[in-house]
Amino acid sequence: METRGTFRGRHMSSNLSLDAQLVQSTFLQQSNLLQKFQCLYEGTAKQGNPTLLNEIYTELYITESESGEINDEHEVVQIETQSRRAATENTPIKCNDIFRSLPGQDKPIRTVLTKGVAGIGKTVSVQKFILDWAEGKENQDVQLIFPLPFRELNLMKDKTLSLSDLLHVFFHKTQQTEILSDEYKVLFIFDGLDESRLSLNFKSEVKLCNISESASVDELLMNLIVGNLLPSALIWITSRPAAAHLVPSECVHRVTEVRGFNEPQKQEYFRKSISDQSLANTIITHLKSSRSLHIMCHIPVFCWISATVLEKMLSEAERGEIPKTLTQMYTHFLIIQTNIKHEKDYEKRVKDEDMILKLGKLAFQQLVKGNLIFYEEDLRECGIDVTEASVYSGLCTQIFREELGLYQGKVFCFVHLSIQEHLAAVFVHRSLTNNCINIIKDLAWVSFNPLPGLHQKAVDEALQSKNGHLDLFLRFLLGLSLESNQTLLRELLTQTGSCSYNKEETVQYIKQKIRENGSPERSINLFHCLNELGEDSLMQEINDYLKSGKIGGTKLSSSQWSALVYVLLTSEQKMDVFNLKQFIGAQNTADEVLHKLLPVVKESRSVQLSYCGVTDEGCAALTSALRSNPSHLRELDLSLNKVGDFGLNQLSDLLQDPHCKLEIFRLSNCGVRDEGCAALASALRSNPSHLRELDLSENKVGDFGVNQLSDLLQDPLCKLEILGLWDCGVTDEGCAALTSSLRLNPSHLRKLDLTGNKVGDSGVKQLSDLLQDPHCKLEILGLSDCGVTDEGCAALISALRSNPSHLRKLDLSWNKVGDSRVKQLSDLLQDPHCKLEILRLSDCGVTDEGCAALTSSLRSNPSHLRELSLSWNKVGDFGVKQLSDLLQDPHCKLEILRLMDCGVTDEGCAALTSALRSNPSHLKELSLSWNELRDSDVKLLSDLKEDPHYKLETLEF
Structure with a gap:
């Protein structure tokens, strides 16, 4: 292991004074960063006793991602989606390795963009990277690291200064002016691009090449990222997904995604966080029993919230029901954070109740505006004094740099988006029940009880949101109406109004919306809402049908179809394999069932549709759905369906998507002709590297179709291993084109089935030339009923004698x-x-x-x-x-x-x-x-x- 002050991989400097300055600057920088980053303040800027990061750090699941992927869904919806997808979908990358190429990648990586939803662990990954460097453990070829969070850069928004001056402001103990050159390897970390208030104009014509040139802060950053300034410097940018596109893809050499904790990492976190291992196991078991809680544990911040609540409740044997829903968990967390607030510098000029409602008002107003970061004037608008709010640091965090003297621009945010949404729901619910004020929108009440009206309006507003940004807020708002959660809230908030409430009116309204909603996918959140209300009759019906195996023979209502989608997507068993047959009965056509279950299909890695009666119409719907998530599907079997050329043309559009990673595609006996085959081959030529198996057996492909496929096979990027062409009308002409292409790229194909084609001796002779190529690795050769006589057989055997070690299966049945x-x-x-x-x-x-x-x-x-x-x-x-x-x-x-x-x-x-x-x-x-x-x-x-x-x-x- 290299010690601090030793540098691998840099150019040797002839200037000894610069080397000495570099050693001194690095030592100071490592010492300062070690002191700053060795402790973890979970969820907040400063709260409670600090924990050493290395004692609690749990490796996160980080993968390479597609730079072009932009997802504007609600972040909890994204987490729920990711939780349904296998952890093996991408190669994991450790945070210390993000600048290191994966096997097979030889291009240097200068700029890395790491994206991930709020609370998923981006900042902690940055902290771990810096800490390991400061301790001399990792990345010792880097001489200096400059962490520059956008939250802090925002405070310099209107400043004009040079890069050298900027760094001196943030790192005034490090004399870096003369050592910032291409001779030394430095790393700039820009954390939180989504929080940036800078105008990062990458089309700007301002070009800076000297660290002493003055410009605005956004121009300095833009020139650093583009590579005009310090082109040898490493750049690491983190961002929530919605803002990741702010940096042009051509400026980024690698895009990674922090996906939070996978299943083993969830358990590791709780066992590290909770010293009593028996209690930790009890908490893990409880969280697994609630699907909605277990899904959220992919987010490290939610694990902290759950550990905070459950450790206290289970270890102290507190009265009350152990939380099983999100509303229960967050309401308990609100109570705990209020009880443990720091009071040593706090004179009780404001009641807890008043402050919680003021924070709730702030949360709701900023949620409506779409703001996750806000400023002192935003707090004042809601009657909040900054000093008073700071004691609730477990809920609302103040972000500023005391050592910079930049007090004029304090920045605030809630610890996590979900906490903001919960407080917003508390405020809206409380405003109605105590003051009869409907914050969402004034209504002409048609009921003596306004609460169902509020719920109905909130449901409508959430359904109208294109990206689901009100989904979690709606869950909390409905959950807070239950008497059990009302009882919890009374520990903090005085109830002055009288508002009896029967949840049945709200439940029926939600079920009506489920019936009316044409998209089962959009209804998923409504089922989460029913879960928060303790209503599971629809889901239980579906579970009973599934357990009995009678789901295919049952005529389901629109509500039941939506419930089926919800149950399948939230099942603890991942829907890695979707088999349409089990859901088809006499009541519905395959296309109808497929259309209703498309949300499930989109989350499956293997989609089995063989012999189900799917038509080109079903193929069109399938293609449309898969376009939104093309990278997940690995296997698609459409054999023995009426796909036809039109259906295959639709699917071909999907296959040429560069994000499509389909490996197995089966189309046996699908009514495909040479036209469809041509479209398929064209699509695969534009994205040839992923498909491993293609079965076109029993289609009228003919020599023309095979010629099209032959062009694909000779592409060096083509990695096709299995090709099924049984009974496809191929003659010796098509066979010649096929083998000619394979001779140009012979090392990948493992199985070739030409059974039932008029290949004849001429075709077999062509194949024999291929087989004796030492690069040919063909293991399975099907030539049954191909019109082969002793002449062709002799050529085949001769070829195999010269290269006998690869062939594992030979079928010559029904030949002379x-x-x-x-x-x-x-x-x-x-x-x-x-x-x-x-x-x-x-x-x-x-x-x-x-x-x-x-x-x-x-x-x-x-x-x-x-x-x-x-x-x-x-x-x-x-x-x-x-x-x-x-x-x-x-x-x-x-x-x-x-x-x-x-x-x-x-x-x-x-x-x-x-x-x-x-x-x-x-x-x-x-x-x-x-x-x-x-x-x-x-x-x-x-x-x-x-x-x-x-x-x-x-x-x-």
Whole structure:
């Protein structure tokens, strides 16, 4: 490990005084940053006793992301979506490695943009990176680190100064002027781009190249990020997703995303945070029992909130119900934070109740405006004194730099967006119940009880929001109306008004909106609302249908379809595989069911739609839905559906999306013609690197379609491993184009199925040239019923002799192979380099003579073959006796033997029975259908199947 003051990877300076200055500056910088960043104040700027970061730090799940992805959904909705997606979707990156290339990436990384929702751990990742550097543990090739949060840069918004001056203001103990050059490696960290009040105009013509040139702060930052100033400096920018686009993609070399805690990290956090491990386990178990709470635990700040509440409630055995909903959890947290406020410098000039309502007013006003960061004048508008508010630091955090003397521009925010939304809901609810004031919008009440009217208006407003920004606020507002939560609030807020409330009116209104809402996806939050109200009858009905397996045969109402979507998306078992068949019955068409369940399809990595009756219309809806999340899907099976060229054209638009990562695409027997195949091949050419398996079997693709695919296959970026073209109308012409392309890019294809095509000897000769290429790694070759004669077979065997080690499966069934070519094939099989495991020669004109040659060779190399099919050949008893000698060889590992209609009598059957008795452990399947066997022979073999010492699972007569 390198110690502080040693620098790997920099250019050696001939100026010793500069080196000495660098060492001194680095030492001072590391010492200052170590002191500043070694402690973690969870959730707040300063609250309670500090915790050493290294004692509690839990590695976060960080992945590479697409620079172009912009998501303006509510951040909790984003978290709920991410929680449904497998953690294996992307390669994780440790925060200390964000400037290091992943395997296969050779471009240097200068600028990194890290995005993530509020409270997800972006700032803590920055803190950990800096702390490890300051302690001399990581990234010691960096000489200086300058953390410049946008919250603090905002306070210098109207200043004009040079980069050198700016750094002196923030880091006046570090004399960095002369060492800021391309000779040294420095890192600038700009945390919180979403909080920036600077005008970052990347189209500005102001170009700064000297650190002594003066300009506005936003121009200094822009020139640093673009690379005009200090082009060798590393830049790290963090941002919430909605603001990530403010930095042009061409200025960013890597985009990463902090996704919070995955499942093991959630548990690790609680075990580190709570010293009593038994209590920690109890808390983990409780959080798992509530899906809404468990989902939110992806956010580290919510883990802190939950740990704060549950540790106190469970360890002190407090009265009251342990929180099971978000409203309960946040209301308990509000009570705890009010009780532990710092009072040493606080004269009680304002009651807790008044301050909470003032903070609630501030929270609601800023939520409506879309502001998450606000200023002193915003507090004054709500009657809040800054000194009074500061004692509630567990709720509202004051952000400023005391050491800079910049008191004139204090910046405030709530600890987390969800806390702001909860306080806003408390304020709105309280304003109505105590003062009969509807804060959301004045209404002409049609009811003596105004609370249902408020709820109905809030539901309408939330549904009209395009990005769901009022969703969580609505959940809290409804949850606060329950008597149990009202009782909790009375510990803080005096209830002066009388407002009896029956939740049923609100419940029925929400259910009506679910029925009316055409989008089950948009109804998901309404089910969360029902959950906050303790109403789960719809969800329970669906769960009962799912458990009984009768969901497909039940005619569901629109509400039940929406409930089904909600249940599937919030199930503890991830919907990694979606199978449409289980939801289809006589009541609905496949397209209708598919359309209703598209929100679930979008979150599935494998979508199984085979033999369901999906049409081109369903394909169009499927494509439209998947466009919003193309990077998640890995497998799509549409086999045996009426997709047609139109449907495939729609899907092709999806496949050419650069974010699409589809690996397996099955379209067997889908009515696709050469036109659809051309569209597919064109789309794949524009995005060729992800698809691993393509099955177009039983479609009228023809030579034209195969020619289109051939252009794709020769692309060096194409990584296709499995290509299914069974019964596609391919002739030797198409086969020639195919193999010509594969010779240019032969190393990836592992399986090629040309069964049922008129390939003939000419096509097989073309394939043989490919097979003898040492770069060819083909393992499975299907040539059944391809019009191959002994001429083509000879060319094939010759090629395999020159490159025998890769082929694992060869199917030559229903071709005119004959004994002479089987003998040549036998020579191949006894080659010790031959690894053939499956050999199918059904109806190939093989007699007992060919069978004898075959088994003789296999006795020389018996350990590889697992399956042998000789059905519909004139093998006879003599051939079966030869095979029996092979079966009793202890080195023989044959598991499947097919001898249907082979002229076998009781004599051959007896030989087989005897052989299996002497080597009972490997054969699992034996087929002897359509042979002349006596009942006694059948019984002997059947007895073997019942014997537990035998592995025989399938026996056909």
